[in-house]
Amino acid sequence: MGIRLGAIADDFTGATDLANNLVRAGMRVVQLIDVPEDGGYGLVGDADAVVIALKSRTVPVAEAIDASLRALAWLRGAGAEQVYFKYCSTFDSTPAGNIGPVAEALMDALGTDFTVATPAFPDNGRTVFKGHLFVEDVLLSESGMRDHPLTPMTDSNLVEVLGAQTTRPVGLVDHTVVASGADAVRSRIAELRSQGVAFAIVDAVSNDDLVRLGEAVRDLPLVTAGSGLAIGLPANWGLQPSSSAAELPTPFGHRAIVSGSVSTATNRQVRAFLDTGRPAFSVDPLRIAAGEDVAGSALAFAEAHLTDGPVLIYSTEAPEAVRGVQRRIGAAEAGELVERTLAEVARGLVARGVRQLVVAGGETSGAVVQALGITGLRIGPQIDPGVPWCAATLPDGSPVHLALKSGNFGGPGFFSAAFTLLEPA
Numbered sequence: 548m549g550i551r552l553g554a555i556a557d558d559f560t561g562a563t564d565l566a567n568n569l570v571r572a573g574m575r576v577v578q579l580i581d582v583p584e585d586g587g588y589g590l591v592g593d594a595d596a597v598v599i600a601l602k603s604r605t606v607p608v609a610e611a612i613d614a615s616l617r618a619l620a621w622l623r624g625a626g627a628e629q630v631y632f633k634y635c636s637t638f639d640s641t642p643a644g645n646i647g648p649v650a651e652a653l654m655d656a657l658g659t660d661f662t663v664a665t666p667a668f669p670d671n672g673r674t675v676f677k678g679h680l681f682v683e684d685v686l687l688s689e690s691g692m693r694d695h696p697l698t699p700m701t702d703s704n705l706v707e708v709l710g711a712q713t714t715r716p717v718g719l720v721d722h723t724v725v726a727s728g729a730d731a732v733r734s735r736i737a738e739l740r741s742q743g744v745a746f747a748i749v750d751a752v753s754n755d756d757l758v759r760l761g762e763a764v765r766d767l768p769l770v771t772a773g774s775g776l777a778i779g780l781p782a783n784w785g786l787q788p789s790s791s792a793a794e795l796p797t798p799f800g801h802r803a804i805v806s807g808s809v810s811t812a813t814n815r816q817v818r819a820f821l822d823t824g825r826p827a828f829s830v831d832p833l834r835i836a837a838g839e840d841v842a843g844s845a846l847a848f849a850e851a852h853l854t855d856g857p858v859l860i861y862s863t864e865a866p867e868a869v870r871g872v873q874r875r876i877g878a879a880e881a882g883e884l885v886e887r888t889l890a891e892v893a894r895g896l897v898a899r900g901v902r903q904l905v906v907a908g909g910e911t912s913g914a915v916v917q918a919l920g921i922t923g924l925r926i927g928p929q930i931d932p933g934v935p936w937c938a939a940t941l942p943d944g945s946p947v948h949l950a951l952k953s954g955n956f957g958g959p960g961f962f963s964a965a966f967t968l969l970e971p972a
């Protein structure tokens with residue numbers, strides 16, 4: 548039997564976020580890092596859903612389309628009955644894309660003329676009302692996303708934002724319809740379709756809205772969304788929440804955290820961890836740029852402290868300090884140097900017996916997972932909304948537990964809470 552749902556996520560931590568919501572709603576899920584070469588269908592096992600993690604959010608449009616179509620072909624080969632294109636709950640994109648152009652390419656490949664779009668994820672404060680996206684209590688355009696270096700979001704009206712990225716008409720299924728139930732949503736979709744509308748932004752302010760929407764989109768070959776819509780889909784295959792969907796092997800080994808995220812939530816989490824007095828090593832990008840062996844120093848520090856871990860290795864700094872570094876050595880250069888160093892640190896930690904590793908930051912997670920040679924993740928229990936523990940196998944065959952945290956996810960005590968969750972009850 549093939550998989551039920553095949554998903555394509557435009558970044559690493561976003562893929563884990565989606566997989567987490569599917570698991571919580573009852574699906575067994577495998578997350579793959581990029582499209583497997585040479586088939587690789589053996590990785591699927593007994594999974595109900597496969598999420599392929601791409602790094603396509605901010606690459607040139609043609610590259611994003613190409614990677615997404617390769618992922619689609621693989622998922623269809625695995626038997627996917629429905630396809631889910633996952634983007635960020637803050638709709639991270641520019642007028643050039645990549646959400647609109649990728650969605651259009653997937654629609655064409657699937658031979659469908661219509662899909663829905665909603666980044667709503669109420670558990671993390673993302674809601675859509677009258678087509679406008681809110682982050683907690685403020686409009687997207689008034690949130691921190693307005694200053695994002697790559698995808699500044701200065702318009703909260705998603706009908707307009709998506710409209711600028713696609714040649715096809717964009718409509719709205721508004722909240723009065725969603726609140727009336729799945730049949731009302733289906734009727735509205737039929738009406739929009741008859742008017743030649745190709746995309747419908749769908750309002751959702753609660754999990755109940757997403758469950759109703761999930762039921763309504765049962766027969767669409769393609770859905771596009773943040774991770775929120777995932778809570779409404781497994782029931783379409785008769786699957787119900789069950790703790791066995793999130794079972795992972797027993798964890799062992801040393802514990803560490805690698806944080807290259809510079810987001811507000813991670814800054815708070817690093818401060819809270821430092822306040823506990825546990826061992827922590829700060830990675831300074833300027834020392835890396837000066838040619839010092841910062842990874843070596845970090846690993847020497849970690850080695851001395853792993854037995855009283857978790858140990859934190861972090862480059863996380865407040866925006867002011869990050870801007871200062873970027874002015875000195877350039878944003879792209881700083882990012883690359885830090886990612887390379889933290890990836891080397893992660894490899895060294897694993898070589899020193901770390902088998903429970905938390906990584907903070909989407910780009911950082913991508914660099915770490917690639918450096919560790921991991922090709923797939925089995926999704927386990929949720930630490931905080933959007934962030935589960937995962938189990939993976941290293942190239943030498945040994946197991947490792949990983950938690951890949953999006954920059955803005957998780958409560959202040961996330962780092963300590965993550966390890967507590969793995970302890971026997």
Ligand SMILES: Nc1ncnc2c1ncn2[C@@H]1O[C@H](COP(=O)(O)OP(=O)(O)OP(=O)(O)O)[C@@H](O)[C@H]1O
Pocket residue numbers: 560807808809810813832862863864868869872873881882883884885886907908909910911912952953954955
């Ligand atoms: N102190 C620093 N100075 C400059 N750049 C840094 C510093 N620390 C980390 N970086 C870079 O900033 C980028 C952070 O991106 P990353 O995606 O890992 O985290 P994030 O943006 O906070 O989280 P997310 O993308 O999950 O929302 C990386 O390229 C990282 O290498």
Ligand SMILES: O=C(O)[C@@H](O)C(=O)CO
Pocket residue numbers: 558560561562564565634635636637773774909933953954
């Ligand atoms: O949807 C979200 O907010 C996250 O899964 C994400 O994509 C962060 O990069």
